Amino acid sequence: MKATQQLKEEHSAVLLMLQVLEKLVDRLIEGDRSSAEDLPAIIDFLKGFVDRCHHGKEEEWLFPALEAAGIPRQNGPIGVMLQEHEAGRSLIQDMVETLDVLEAGESQVALKEAAHNYIQLLRTHITKENEVLFKMADIKLTAAQQDELYENFERLELERMGAGQHEEYHKLLHQLMEKYGLNG
């Protein structure tokens, strides 16, 4: 498998979790407060699978390889992707902060806003990567470079998450998809 293909497959999993989050927020707004119990697990997925692992692969390995291949960081697509990763981190933090508010039985408006902003940001970010950046990568990188990236991705995943954690996150995703009536 190409390194870019591995990232695209991770994008598919991320998009499914965004659908779960969207559905959960809808249920909360409709008055089903019990849905809030799944938020910590979803936030853990967004921090662990999406940010630490997936964005880690992009920031530490893919983007530097693309820069070395002549794609500029400043005023170019890589700079934009990095800014969007940062914006995502800060929206995850906003969601974490609204959890305490929810527990106190207060308004769900702040959570709804942070979650919707995060979902929208990540969806457009993933489209840009799949449709623009990864296409550029597939043109610029040789097969040997893709292989090397793939190996580095695998190592990063093992170091950041530990053996078996990737599968645990997929298990969580599928459990939640079933619970929220989504068919992947």
Ligand SMILES: [Fe+2]
């Ligand atoms: Fe990204």
Ligand SMILES: [Fe+2]
């Ligand atoms: Fe990505």
